[in-house]
Amino acid sequence: MCGIVGLFLKDPKLEPQLGAMLTDMLITMTDRGPDSAGIAIYSSAGKGLGKITVQSANPDADFENLDGDLKEAIGAPVAMLVKSTHAVMEVPLGQLEAARSALTHLRPSLKIMSSGENIEIFKEVGLPKDVAARFEVSKMGGTHGIGHTRMATESAVTTMGAHPFSTGSDQCLVHNGSLSNHNGVRRELRRLGMTFETENDTEVGAAFISHKLQTGESLGNALEATLTDLDGFFTFVVGTHNGFGVVRDPIACKPAVMAETDQYVAFGSEYRALVNLPGIEDARVWEPEPATVYFWER
Amino acid sequence: MQTFDLGKEGLRALNSSLHALKGQTNMTAWEVVNPKGAHAIAAGVDADVDITVRGSTGYYCAGMNKLATIRIKGSAGPGVAENMMSGTVIIDGNASQYAGATGRGGLLVVKGNASSRCGVSMKGIDIVVHGSIGHMSAFMAQSGNLVVLGDAGDALGDSLYEARLFVRGSVKSLGADCIEKEMRPEHYAILEDLLKRGEADHLAKPREFKRYGSARKLYNFNIDNASAY
Numbered sequence: 001m002c003g004i005v006g007l008f009l010k011d012p013k014l015e016p017q018l019g020a021m022l023t024d025m026l027i028t029m030t031d032r033g034p035d036s037a038g039i040a041i042y043s044s045a046g047k048g049l050g051k052i053t054v055q056s057a058n059p060d061a062d063f064e065n066l067d068g069d070l071k072e073a074i075g076a077p078v079a080m081l082v083k084s085t086h087a088v089m090e091v092p093l094g095q096l097e098a099a100r101s102a103l104t105h106l107r108p109s110l111k112i113m114s115s116g117e118n119i120e121i122f123k124e125v126g127l128p129k130d131v132a133a134r135f136e137v138s139k140m141g142g143t144h145g146i147g148h149t150r151m152a153t154e155s156a157v158t159t160m161g162a163h164p165f166s167t168g169s170d171q172c173l174v175h176n177g178s179l180s181n182h183n184g185v186r187r188e189l190r191r192l193g194m195t196f197e198t199e200n201d202t203e204v205g206a207a208f209i210s211h212k213l214q215t216g217e218s219l220g221n222a223l224e225a226t227l228t229d230l231d232g233f234f235t236f237v238v239g240t241h242n243g244f245g246v247v248r249d250p251i252a253c254k255p256a257v258m259a260e261t262d263q264y265v266a267f268g269s270e271y272r273a274l275v276n277l278p279g280i281e282d283a284r285v286w287e288p289e290p291a292t293v294y295f296w297e298r
Numbered sequence: 299m300q301t302f303d304l305g306k307e308g309l310r311a312l313n314s315s316l317h318a319l320k321g322q323t324n325m326t327a328w329e330v331v332n333p334k335g336a337h338a339i340a341a342g343v344d345a346d347v348d349i350t351v352r353g354s355t356g357y358y359c360a361g362m363n364k365l366a367t368i369r370i371k372g373s374a375g376p377g378v379a380e381n382m383m384s385g386t387v388i389i390d391g392n393a394s395q396y397a398g399a400t401g402r403g404g405l406l407v408v409k410g411n412a413s414s415r416c417g418v419s420m421k422g423i424d425i426v427v428h429g430s431i432g433h434m435s436a437f438m439a440q441s442g443n444l445v446v447l448g449d450a451g452d453a454l455g456d457s458l459y460e461a462r463l464f465v466r467g468s469v470k471s472l473g474a475d476c477i478e479k480e481m482r483p484e485h486y487a488i489l490e491d492l493l494k495r496g497e498a499d500h501l502a503k504p505r506e507f508k509r510y511g512s513a514r515k516l517y518n519f520n521i522d523n524a525s526a527y
Contacts (some may be wrong), residue, residue, distance in 0.1 A: 004312070081342075168328075198327060250335060250433075252395070252413075252414055252432075252433075253395070254392065255375075255376060255395070257394075265464075270335060270356055270357075270470050271335035271354050271356060271357055271373070271375060272335035272336065273335075275334040275335055285354075285373065286392075287392075287394060290414065290433065
């Protein structure tokens with residue numbers, strides 16, 4: 001199974017509540033997958049700033065004076081916000097790549113969850129309510145976000161096997177389903193220079209889309225290409241710096257419901273995930289068609 | 299009228315109250331409020347009662363229904379009226395995938411659209427969809443009637459047995475061994491009855507439909523294919 005939720009806000013008045021709304025939606029989907037949970041929130045760090053979310057198995061040791069060490073390494077101001085096993089490092093946008101590379105040298109055991117202008121990813125093993133509480137997701141504001149609760153099929157239940165997967169700047173992907181040709185596609189993508197953290201099928205889907213975007217394809221074309229090159233079952237929701245997209249495989253047995261009002265576009269694996277959204281009674285509610293790409297951008 | 303607040307009293311309490319109704323009962327009218335997309339609402343009912351669900355439902359609403367009339371004043375999630383035995387299920391909105399799957403009897407009416415795999419492996423149920431249906435509908439359908447006022451998606455009636463499929467609009471593609479067949483007087487009579495009972499006789503006329511059925515080449519043993527078995 002697995003449960004997916006997504007929320008793209010059109011009404012800026014709702015932005016302070018993004019984390020709370022997504023958390024509520026994700027907790028409703030808990031019984032679709034209790035193994036691990038994750039959430040990607042998009043919010044601007046401020047003009048000219050970027051952010052990197054890192055995860056550590058030993059946060060006390062790894063995060064101690066990490067901001068000072070990173071500041072020294074890149075020669076630019078650094079702000080660090082530690083939340084349990086994750087830390088968000090804010091750096092000048094121009095230093096983002098340098099900071100990312102410095103982090104892997106400064107603390108080799110750190111895992112990079114995401115980097116970009118807007119994205120933060122928090123994910124861990126456990127139930128959505130516990131994961132969301134651990135990272136205080138409900139206090140977070142933002143413009144759009146994606147959440148996932150996992151029932152593992154293709155690889156181990158670990159932090160790095162949790163969704164969302166981010167394989168490019170400000171990009172992330174969550175998946176309900178299973179890919180059957182992921183080993184072959186991973187080999188091909190490695191040959192093209194993409195790197196992988198896990199043996200997970202979804203990470204291959206994410207890297208496939210990131211690679212297309214790197215070669216200059218639009219998000220729409222990248223999502224179209226999943227329909228021809230990826231074999232298996234999938235409902236994908238992808239996030240980018242300014243929007244999100246949805247695509248289902250041609251068989252479309254993995255469920256998906258969407259709702260749109262003047263205030264938001266929402267995605268849920270089931271209608272249950274959407275029932276507490278404001279104005280849902282009068283929303284346009286529909287199921288995305290199989291083999292059809294949808295996306296919303298601001 | 300028995301009114302049941304699903305938000306307060308919970309699914310198990312609802313379904314055990316409904317399962318307790320057997321044979322003659324004077325509690326014939328039920329209303330379920332606050333369904334909020336919950337699963338298995340009014341599944342397994344075996345009594346001649348009238349149940350109205352005020353809102354949208356999740357997986358398997360009205361599954362295995364026997365005798366009851368169940369009205370959904372919203373949309374229905376996957377597997378609505380799955381394996382229905384008898385009775386009537388009427389959905390005001392849309393139905394998600396595999397509506398009426400494996401149904402053995404009764405009537406399922408969808409006033410909006412039904413998505414993929416509508417009537418998959420149906421075995422005697424009648425289904426009337428006022429809108430359109432998705433791909434792989436009536437896959438391996440064995441008996442009963444599927445009436446669609448709108449269009450049908452890809453691979454309609456793939457590996458079909460003896461169910462009758464009536465479509466008024468376009469069919470994106472026919473599945474293996476499914477062909478268009480002539481409309482004979484008995485088919486007009488079936489359609490007239492189903493359109494009336496499916497609350498669609500004001501929307502369409504029997505003569506506007508085409509009939510699709512099995513070419514009977516796939517499920518009959520053919521000695522020329524013996525080596526393939």
